[in-house]
Amino acid sequence: MTNSVSTGREKLRQMLEWAVAEVAVPGIVAEVRDAEGTWFGSAGVADIESGRPRQEGEHLHVGSAGKAFTAATVLQLEAEGRLSIEDTVERWLPGALNVNGYDGNKITIRQLLSNTSGLFVTGLAPELSSRYATRSAFAEHRFDAWSTDELLKLTVSQPPIHEPGTAFAYSNGGFYLAGMIIEKVTGNTYAEEVARTITEPLGLTRTYIRPADETGYPEPHPRAYSGLFLKDGANPEDVTADNWWSMFEEPGLPPLDTTEYNSSWAWSAGNVISTTGEMIRVFNAFASGSLLPPAQHRAMWSLVSTEGGNWIPHAAYGLGVFELDPAVTGGLTLRGMGGSMQGSHFAAVGTPDGERTIAVHTNTEFKTWKVLFNALEAEFGIPPVQGL
Template identity: 70%
Template sequence: MTGREKLQQVLDRAVAEVGVPGIVAEVRDANGSWFGTAGVADIESGARRQQGEYLHTGSSGKAFTAATLLALETEGRLSIEDPVNTWLPGVLDVNGYDGNKITIRHLLSNTSGLFATGLAPELSHRYATRSGFVEHRFDAFTTEDLLRLTVSQPPVGAPGERFEYANGGFYLAGAIIEKVTGNGYAEEVERRVIRPLGLAHTYVRPSGDTGYPDPHPRAYSNLFFKDGADPAAITPENWESMMEDPGLPPLDVTECNTAQGWSAGNVVSTTGDVIRFINALASGSLLPPAQHREMWTTVSIEGGYWMPHARYGLGLFEFDKAGLRGVGGSLWGSWFFAVGTPDGEHTIAIHTNTEWKSWDLMFKIIEAEFGITIGA
């Protein structure tokens, strides 16, 4: 069996055994490109998934934020060692945080000591259950809302002490971009990342945008807690046990406002564009050597309730032994990841039109494509 036959087999199993409605994989290497699919883009019509679909990339957008800040550093506009208070005085000086001790580097590496923003009761009460999601799916968030959410719970540790995946750190990073430049976050990402790399099908989703350009798949979610679950009791340790019955039919969540992602992950793109993006970040062709080294100076994820067998850089990750570099993210009805070799010569991008199911699926895809067993 060839490598691509193995990969197609994993895609087929994702649909048949894991419960993914539809999945796509795009590969680029020295031999050219390959594109494979399994399942459907639309459960009702049975329409197949296709190349060139517009997709929500979730927390892959964090790497766009980090790259934009590092581009500003190359111009001498800021340093990633700047304390947050240098640019946003007082914003962090509440609830036990200290904006003089938390730096931009801490924000981008998820080592700021900020709590896991996604577990904030304000968000959990809106979106934790199916009924809550249906009621709040079009809610909008301002930058002020997101910054207030960022510090709504006390710290989980001192700056630099540990890894804790916190969208709030990237909200602060987005606000710093706007403060430094005087321009909107989306405008700066367009200017410093999207246009230089020629990402013609990539954009930061505007607040209030609730749809996607064609072609795009429908998005389906089972990412809800059981009815009656108390969002205030949800922790990184117990959340999986509080999820609803996996046998329930998925909810179509295609039309919704994802403004809460903002600078922590609200980029719409295609598998092809993200391959070009991660190749540039992995190989160092977007940023000068100093900023490239900063982006890939990684920290341990151990104990941070995130992906196993990996280390985190600035908005992206690297597998600790496999040597592959990548970006990824998940939200309602979408799971996206792209990983490749550090030279940018062999890369795969994957999307499912439902959220993350298990790390095992990701690792099986990587093993089929690269012949590398993650965690071995």
């Protein structure tokens, strides 16, 4: 079953095979970079029909790991004196939040980037889920392109769920607004500013913001497969942050090939194409502070509790990034970034000095946190995490 191309790391190779056999991911890769160099392993397939194995250097959609790109771009603009993360949304986007009980004078850029703005969980918006929630709806809307005006309407389509700064709730809308602020401040597109502040300084050649009209991937890439659909007859408007998992299809149905798909709805909340190798370089720069000035690096890793936020267990959130609770890592400090969407789940986790990092990707969406935590157990020797 294994297609690992590097020797050693037997526990990690076993974990990859476990993910295919027990979690039913079509294919999985892991890339590790440490003082000894680079290790790459894979299991399963990149293409169910041909049986083609997964390989090193594949182009991937990294989902909400792109939020860290948005946060870092904003922080670089702050370092250049062009804005402050304590600025209000109203300062840069006057009137944008004057709807549904929001107040742009009370929400700061920092709160947008830390998911503490009070914005509702945008991913659960009926206007979004109705297009992609069932297999038939996905087939009809998979190539829909989203404009920033539509994303703004989506962001404020439901009322606030708490007062700004009082709790954590994972909201793509906050990052849409941050992307709009980037464009307002600079006069450039969001993609241009990400290139200027991140991909070009880091010398990345295979990492980019996916254009709104792009629906595929450069070669090489795996096929993407999804089973992330509501049960037949389920109403997307009935889905909440508490019941969403129970509303989905029962396991066992064949996955849908979602490789060709317009993901412009993700935009500045996570529409980055990259490779595991280049994402390790990005993560190491974010984690170690080699990209941003010290003040902005500290801001990126100023953590808030995610308790009650239906997010990664045992993790605190920074600005587009996370850090695991040392109580479950055996005292080891591990930082990370990651995301999931139809047909793709990615995470990069490593030490704060950037000296040891693992990137993991499955060509299907999130299925269980055991995949991530079992990978960390195999690579870093953290204790088994219970209750996942």
